[in-house]
Amino acid sequence: VGLLAGANLRGIKAPEDVYWSRHANTVTVSGNSLTKTSGTSSWYDAGAVSSRSIAAGDGYFEYTPGEVQTWRAVGLNSGPNSWYFGDFDYAILTAGQNAPLHIYEAGVSRGTFGTYAATDRLRVAIESGKVRYYRNGVLLYESPNAPSYPLFVNASLNTVNARVNDVKM
Numbered sequence: 001v002g003l004l005a006g007a008n009l010r011g012i013k014a015p016e017d018v019y020w021s022r023h024a025n026t027v028t029v030s031g032n033s034l035t036k037t038s039g040t041s042s043w044y045d046a047g048a049v050s051s052r053s054i055a056a057g058d059g060y061f062e063y064t065p066g067e068v069q070t071w072r073a074v075g076l077n078s079g080p081n082s083w084y085f086g087d088f089d090y091a092i093l094t095a096g097q098n099a100p101l102h103i104y105e106a107g108v109s110r111g112t113f114g115t116y117a118a119t120d121r122l123r124v125a126i127e128s129g130k131v132r133y134y135r136n137g138v139l140l141y142e143s144p145n146a147p148s149y150p151l152f153v154n155a156s157l158n159t160v161n162a163r164v165n166d167v168k169m
Contacts (some may be wrong), residue, residue, distance in 0.1 A: 015168035016052075018061065018153050023048035024083060027157060034164045036070075036157035043073070046157040047083025052169060053150035060125035061153045062134075063167040067118045068099040070162035075104070076124055076131075076151040085156040090131050090143065092122050096159065103133050103141050113140040126151070 017032035026039035026046040036046040050061075054076070063074055075091025085091050086107035093102040094116050101122075103110040116122065116135060123134040131143035155164050 015060075015062070018167040018169045019051045020048040021051035022081070032167045033066075034155055034157065034167075036160050036162045039160060041071075041159050043084050043086070043156050043158050045083070046162075048155045049077075049081040049083075050153035050167075050169065053152045054126060054169070055150045058126050058128065059151070059169070060123050060127075061167060061169045062121050062123035064121055064165040065094050065116060065118055066163040066165040067161075068094070068116065069096045070157075070159035071095050072158060072162045072164055073104065073156045074122070074124075074164055074167070075154055076126075076147070077154045078148040078151050081152060081154060083154070083156050088154050088156070089145075089148070089151070090124050090133075091154075092124060092133060094122070101135065101140075105143060105145060110141055110143070 020029050024046045028035045028037045034048050039045040073085030073091045073093040075088035077088045091104045099115040100112050101116045102112050120135055125132045126147050133141045
């Protein structure tokens with residue numbers, strides 16, 4: 001009743017697919033998903049940056065890893081766009097071999113927060129001025145650092161065949 005298209009009953013806009021404004025030539029883009037298709041095991045040669053950003057206030061992005069054998073980092077970044085996860089302001093790094101889930105902020109490890117599954121939904125959210133990290137809707141960590149805007153989604157794919165699936169913002 002009187003809601004804009006794409007809004008839910010609370011008037012909040014429904015999440016949209018992330019579109020990638022630029023990506024490395026070692027990455028294949030398929031809609032709102034990415035796959036590293038060539039290159040070496042390096043954080044510097046494969047990644048992408050979203051075309052839209054969180055300009056101010058609350059917002060989030062979320063994705064599904066799709067598999068647990070490779071290494072990837074996805075996060076929010078306000079500075080110069082980079083494919084190196086250590087440059088991301090707020091990032092979730094998922095690693096192969098036993099599937100640990102790490103949180104990094106501006107290259108600083110905030111710790112390991114259990115493991116992840118290929119089908120998990122991972123989210124970084126800005127809520128009431130706080131940066132929060134979630135796995136399947138469960139809060140993992142709240143950052144002590146306030147966000148600086150605008151915040152773009154950045155992805156860094158380390159391992160060939162690393163994926164980032166169904167990225168929404």
